[in-house]
Amino acid sequence: MIMKNLLKIFLLGISLSSCVDLDEEVYSEVTASNFYQNEEEVVSAVMRPYAHLRQVFLNFSTNGCGVFLLQELSTDEAAWPTKGRDGFDNGNWIRLHRHEWTVEDGSFAISWNDMYKGIALCNNLLFDFKDIDAVNSTDKLQYQAELRGLRALYYYYLLDLFGNVPLVTAINQFSPSNNTRVEVFNFIEEEILDIRTNLPKKGDIGWYGRFTQEAANGLLSRLYLNAEVYTGEARWTDCIEVSRLVLGSSFSLEAQWDAPFKTDNYASDENVFAIPADELFGNDLQQMFQFTTHWQQREPQFGYQGNGGYNGMVSVREFIETYDTLNDARCFFDSRVFIPGNENDPTLLRGQFMWGPQYGRDGNPILGTNDKNGQHLVFELDVPNMEDGNEASGARNIKYQVEYGAVGFSNDIVLFRLAEIYFNIAEASLRNGGIVPQDVLDAINVIRNRANVPTYQNLTLDELYDEKGREMAYEGLRRTDMIRYKKYTGNWWDKEVSDGFRTLFPIPQSSRNVNPNLDQNPGYPD
Template sequence: MKNIFKLFLMCGALVTVGACTDLEEVLVDQVPEQFNGSEPSFATFDGGGAGPADAMASAFNQLRESGSANHGGYWSIQSVSTDEMAVTQKGGDWYDGGIWIDMHRHTFGATNGPINGAWGQQYSAIGACNTSLASGNLDANQTAQVRALRAFFYYRLLDLYGRVKILTEAGGNPPQSTRVQVFNFVESELLAALGISNVIGMDLSSSPLGTGQTRYRINQYAALGLLAKLYLNAEVYTGTPRYAEASAAASYVIDNGGYVLCGSGCSVPNAAKRPSVASDPDELTGYAAVFAPNNQTNPEIIWAIAYDNVSGPNMHFAQMTLHYSSQFTWNLQNQPWNGYSALEDFYNSYDNADKRKDANFIVGAQLDYEGSAILDYAATGGDLELNYSTDINELEPNASRKGGARLGKFSFRQGQRDNMDNDYPIIRLGDMYLIRAEADARVAGNWNLALNDVNTIRARAGVSALGSLTADTFLAERGREMFMEVTRRQDLIRFGKFNQAWWEKPASQAFRNVFPIPQEQIDASGGTLTQNPGY
């Protein structure tokens, strides 16, 4: 029997932008807890590494540096601006000048720090791509890949800001392009990388891109998957629908890529397993396995960002979402920050039988590695046990420290460091089924044409097949499948829902469908950047 002294701190030392500031007090408790058994020890873990070291590495490494799965930039503004989640103000903690309240309520302006951060992240990545392309060190296949990668970062800018500058070489200062011009550039670069002029009736026999399943690089299916996402949103970006092309691109990936949905026969060892907690499964199966820390060989993922706790940093979901005391459930190296939580209405949109509900959210009473209740000694009202409620009492100023289901889709591992090991899918097969389903329905004006593909996804989730569909039921199904994968803002805009009211958010203006051009960038442009209308 050993005594373990557990330190419960109001907030750990944070290394990311804007988290856990202006604390009104610091409470430190030393609580001796006795338990039977030995100190935890964890097996050697293979998170897949940080991707190949080739001539394209400096460009592809920018996927980790561009805010894809950490706090304060691209992922944050795409996600917190939707009905998926919020960052609540817990007294003096997580106020951060009101930036996350503004993001949730759609009152953000041109001086919002994360909006500026996301802009800089994408242009830094584009600069690395331009340097790589200008190096003379790339063959035809590598050149096509880096052009497609650069197009991906411009796809992000197109989606976020609309009117941006298209820089294709270092030191240039081109004029600000319209949103249609940026769309055309992204489309043309992806088609050029594929060696085709159109995805309808395409012949890829002369494509410089390969067909091998190289998940950390771009093959034909990754480029087509990105085109499918681009065409799905083309009507928003340009005013002209391109749903037939979206369906063609997604269908080609589904029919020819050799990828399969991770279902009942697809599993990995549960890296979060606590030997003393009987409810922890030995294996993660199906949907849960797609996003696990050891997902590096998952058959559903077409193109992914390679994260690794040692050599591939900047995935921080555990730190971003978990309560400080949840450190003891996963034996985390450092204390989490207690920031992001799911909105109750979004959580309740899942049927209780839906396997995705258990995989995506962390709720209820929390236990440590030995199976004992975890306590929060800074809790008010005398209820010390850490129990994640699905409801949140308010957005600000004194949101519950335990309020809201926590984000668990990209699941955690025992002994985890601040940087996670889970690969983050950019293109995966489940999304391709849903893109084809929606595109076919919109082309025909009949949502029931989406049933086959939607029911394929629902079967994997363990819920019954639907007999009919509407636009609203399709959007809800897409939301359940794609949670935390930065598609929700696009989906809400495409379905005309982004400006509607939801929890602690009033109806917002249509101009909010694009973010403002950051004021810092306008000031530095010498008059060559102008603001988006409405800001």
């Protein structure tokens, strides 16, 4: 809660900074030493790169998107088909789904610019910290470590999405050229290893929402798991060892599958690193709700008083059918649970995928307004193709709890959680020629048990791929996992086999137009 309160103070400070009349002490020159007068001002500045993470992950416009949508809409898990007059958006989502994107597509420019803005925020503060005297040396060391850790996280997303990106670590690097993917990988690894012991730990005062030692190890776990893709050299043993460090901390799996995504998920012991949010301040998670829901669902069904929805993003039927659709607690969400009297009915499933007839809290059918005008809104699992959907085409995903009566989302955005770490150890162990360790298999069976599906006696890579897909759906990991399993350029619903170079997105042409030193990724027109 401390981090959430700091976030509120930071965001409120931005809104007030232009309208407060204060007696000012005039300096001949504004420097870091006289700009930051106390620790509160320093902490507020450190919060800025944290707050920016929400935009990096969930940014959206009709011309492009952030990390989350790039990681989901280019995979077999989700799509954004055109539905009558809605959702075409210049063909962006069709091209993304079919791997037909171009170097001009806005999604890549939005993500690229957002991440380099985050890096610039970190670099600027790290430069200022050389002259800041408002905090003691121990705290300064921690804040510097946090900023370097956040910068490494921003670079991880660039490494994963774009590969050969410029390493900018100072405030006066203009028109930088590309670094190789191996160089970026090495930079991230070296930064994390160098700062790790200076980071806060779980349980320290104000640790929640900060880039902690456990978050650093979670990032290394993901980095090493994908090392063979990124560098050509497998790092399975390193992945297992650093993942074990996370297991050795005091995180634990929740008893309920959806506890990490509840409104009060700041209290979840499963979430290793989450971006703090607030109903009024930092309400970016509303975007995820808007991506998937129909505008007619918002108030009658969820009782939600904020904005929504776009009736855009749907879940691909073939992906949903990897679940035991009748029994898996993570799968079907029966809209009848909203009707008064049904709250405790155990026969009504409360998963994350909504399809079939939709009802409001008054028990009345939700009605369509466009090509389903006046008709009962019945979400159809089958979508004809990316161009020819209708208002009711596709199942919808609701992974994060929607609080009745709220005007925004206070759920924190989960970036790393313990379940992923167990999956990482299991996969690295299998790929390293071994078997899944018993304690890790036991943990995966806890995940299976809470989903109400049978446990495993052992695991193959294919079974692990499917189970991780089911558990980690809509958490921004699918593209990376598909690439590692060599499935990303294959065919799936309304998508043919694509070229191998599509495992990297193009360097945005708009960035190359202003920086002639940027080379394009292989396979794309130069």
